Amino acid sequence: xxxxxxxxxxxxxxxxxxxxxxxxxxxxxxxxxxxxxxxxxxxxxxxxxxxxxxxxxxxxxxxxxxxxxxxxxxxxxxxxxxxxxxxxxxxxxxxxxxxxxxxxxxxxxxxxxxxxx
Numbered sequence: 001x002x003x004x005x006x007x008x009x010x011x012x013x014x015x016x017x018x019x020x021x022x023x024x025x026x027x028x029x030x031x032x033x034x035x036x037x038x039x040x041x042x043x044x045x046x047x048x049x050x051x052x053x054x055x056x057x058x059x060x061x062x063x064x065x066x067x068x069x070x071x072x073x074x075x076x077x078x079x080x081x082x083x084x085x086x087x088x089x090x091x092x093x094x095x096x097x098x099x100x101x102x103x104x105x106x107x108x109x110x111x112x113x114x115x116x117x
Contacts (some may be wrong), residue, residue, distance in 0.1 A: 003044060006034070010059055012104040023076060026101075030064035035103035037065035037075040042077055042088065043103070049074030049086045057081035059102045067093075 014021060015031045021029075030037055042063045044053065058081075066077035074093035078101070079086045091097075 003036075003041070003051070004057070005048065009107045010061070011035075011055060011105055012099065013062075013101070013103055014099060020096035020098045023074070023091070023095055023097060026062065026097045027064050027067075027076065027093065030103060032049050033073070033103050034105045035062075035064050036105055037063040037103065039063070039066045039077070041104075042066050045079070046086060046088060052086065056102075059100050061104055062097065062101050065101065082093055087092075 011033050013026055013033055061079040061090075063077040063079075068075045068077075070089055075090040076093055077088060078089055079088060081087075104107075
């Protein structure tokens with residue numbers, strides 16, 4: 001699996017006037033945004049993190065199809081900028097996801113889908 005980082009963009013999954021959404025709602029919205037969220041994509045992006053645009057560093061990159069179950073509680077993968085490199089971490093789906101969380105998707109300008117609602 002390979003991607004051209006120049007053809008990727010970040011998109012917020014919050015609707016107008018929302019400050020946050022619960023994890024389950026965020027996951028449900030992923031397909032409407034054409035989010036690239038698999039473990040394989042996260043692995044590729046981590047291996048190619050030197051190509052990730054600097055402007056993305058202020059966001060958490062959420063991978064909605066990279067889920068773990070820990071004792072019956074779901075967790076979703078995300079990347080965060082740690083000052084020197086991107087790090088993989090997991091957040092409980094019971095948590096709220098905020099305005100600085102983003103999905104990664106293929107660029108709208110390339111015609112890969114429309115903005116989800």
